[in-house]
Amino acid sequence: MAREITGMVERRGAGLWLTHLCMIAGVLVIFFPIWLAFVASTVTQPEIVRPPMPLWPGDQLIENYTAALFSGVNVPVLTMLGNSLVMAVGIAVGKIIISLTSAFAIVYFRFPGRNMFFWLIFLTLMLPVEVRIVPTYEVIAGFGMLNSYQGLIFPLVASATATFLFRQFFLTIPDELAEAARVDGASPMQFFRDILLPMSRTNIAALFVILFIYGWNQYLWPLLITTDPSMNTIVMGIRQMFPSGDDVADWPVIMATSILAMIPPVVVVISMQKLFIRGLVDSEK
């Protein structure tokens, strides 16, 4: 009701159209880079290198995407997509599992060292991977994990954010629920599996969306540890597709790859918009 009244005050004729116009202009500007990449992925190389390139899609869509997916530049994009998928899912699932169990331990148990562990985890909030790249690289190299999925995933799995999110959520669950479970005879792990996990479903899903995108969009770390093209992820692999020196880049294939690199996270964000926004707001709190 209240909103409609405000609407009555605000939404009148020209003002309304002006607002729509602003929004449409904003959307167009924001969208333009993506549109241009899409157009470039549907035309031929000569059309691009003789500027100005067209602003409307051409007829090379299937050719360019097929070329990208199955031959690529250094390695087929399909391989890179697979690597990115493994990495993103691995990071998301790994983070969720270790965060769930450690949050459960911290909230529902009293054990020696509990506070110390809590603060240790808390401190990792302050250490983005960019800050400690050289020594972390050395650790991974020492384990022989260069060019491996483990090496891609493990250093990015530990993060305090997810642990804190679950801890916050567990603290909002009424004490009586755990008491009822104890009276019902549930062991700690039965309580975890039967009550806590199902109740955390939405949080888990929301976090998965955020972490999937986080993992998918990693750039610096895969750049450092995957020297073998067949282990490249798509986001860092695109940079490798540019030729060194003065050679001309294969723009249609590179742009097709860019579009392909965007599709999975965009699909996840758009299709799970509500969960995504919730996850975003929760995890940044």
Next chain:
Amino acid sequence: MEKRVTFKGWLLPLCLIAPQVLISAVFFFYPAGQAVWQSLFIPDPFGLSSQFVGLGNFEYLLGDPYYRASFVTTAVFSTLVTLASMIPALFLAVMADRLVKSAGTYRTLLIWPYAVAPAIAGVLWMFMFNTRVGVVSWYLGQLGYDWNHVLNGTEAMGLVVAASAWGRISYNFLFFFAALQAVPRSIIEAAAIDGARFWRRFFTIVLPLLSPTTFFLLVVNIVYAFFETFGVIHTITAGGPQQSTTILVYKVFSDGFVSQDLGSSAAQSVILLVVVGLLTVLQFKYIEKRVHY
């Protein structure tokens, strides 16, 4: 806050927390400790031995004009990214908030770029402004402006700022929009009855109410500009021309991996660690503040 009920035992919780603690120890604390340790040494050119220099690396860094320039570059870069991502986002959010019915559609369209990796954003913007094939640079040329970010440091900075801010607009839009929707309608109506017109209301009533969100986004965007824009810089300018877009994180990478100057890179890591620490404290101040709000 603590739970009233707890389960008994200590072995089970230790097992439950062990994976996270182990991973943190191996991939966080050990490397961070290493960074601090290495920052106190200078390895010889062949990497066979290293010499303890105490705070020598730090002294050298702080006296190094390139490093000091990198600090200034980072400050300029993060300020510009923060402004260029927050102001348009706030404007769009205010517009969307006025459109009750179609706000959802616009939101769906606007959150796209958030999903685009910074490195991909870099590629897209580099493509638009490419000196040979870029559409925008070509049209600028037609208008008589000769765009060349490969040679011109100011243009290079402008381009990495635009590419970094672009995806961030979506993120900031979501938070501003949510905050605007949470402003009680009765307050707006009271102001309307008091005779304040739209923009007057916006600056005197709505903007102050948004200040917690604004402060939060300010900190988060600075952190983003500091640490997460590596992909943009690496794809568009690789720090150039003449280091005009070498931000601190990029320098850690290029000194450590390209020049193999490990002592200096480690010392830079430690300085960044301090910066992150300060930003985190700032962020927690914000959380505290909001609890009392």
Next chain:
Amino acid sequence: MATVTFDNIKKRFGPTEVIKGVSLDVADGEFIVIVGPSGCGKSTLLRMVAGLETITEGELRIGNRRANDLEPMDRDIAMVFQNYALYPHMSVAQNMGYGLRIAGLPKAEIAAKVQDAAKLLQLTELLDRKPRQLSGGQRQRVAMGRAIVRAPSVFLFDEPLSNLDAKLRVQMRLEIRELQAKLGITSLYVTHDQVEAMTMADRMIVMNAGRAEQIGTPLDVYERPATLFAAQFIGSPSMNVLEGEGREGALWLGAARLPNPTGHRGPVMLGLRPEHLVPDPEGPIAMQVQLAEPLGANTLLHGKLETGQGFTASLPGVHTVAHGGEILRLGIKPENMHLFDRATGLRLG
């Protein structure tokens, strides 16, 4: 079905003693209400029986078995929580059957038991619903059902009706009592509501500051309150308490002369229930009436005595008060006068 024995049970949180020694024998099938103001330790006492709090000192026996160190599940109890504590993601049937599932009963048996309990509580139609689709009263029933399904020896109720509206509370009060009588299961019921305590209890424990002030049947407590606290806590509106002076053959309230039923001499506290006062032109108590609250069947009159103390009387029928305050004279039967020691608050005589 079991007896429950409290043998000088104590509870300390660090240095603070919250339960200062409670002893009680609960007979098989008895309905015990633990009543008291918030913070008196009544919930702690119940939670110690449930095994959710440890017992610092003393012994608890359930069915002649020492229960101090048993896990909640091994005590053969069931509990109904204040906020019901229903698992939000499980259906009514799953909620009721969870304890049996943990115990490893076959599915068919669980289903049968859940069906029986649901029938008893008229929940059959709701078995597939989730807790959020239920009304407050229905959730309350499901919480009851979860307790019944396990056929425990002892029911524990922790303020189960405090989240319901007044009308539903009265109805559920009756239902719980009927059900308990039908099943004959020993029950401990915690409440802060003295009306619930009066109407439901076989015996009640009036608790104050970690101590049992009085243990007895509701009428016992009402008619012969053992302490000043029990006297004031039970009964509505609450008892008038006045400072008096016992002398030879009389009890003096300032200048008013009342009979002295116990013959006690010296300073005392005198308790008079508002509903025991009767209008009497010759009566010793003179009250200046300031406000009348007509309740229909009776009227509450609020005012002051000559000593300036506030005073309440409850008289049958309708009374109106003249503007400016009239003086009403009241009398009381000696057997309705309660005398307490001024220092200890213990009943005299």
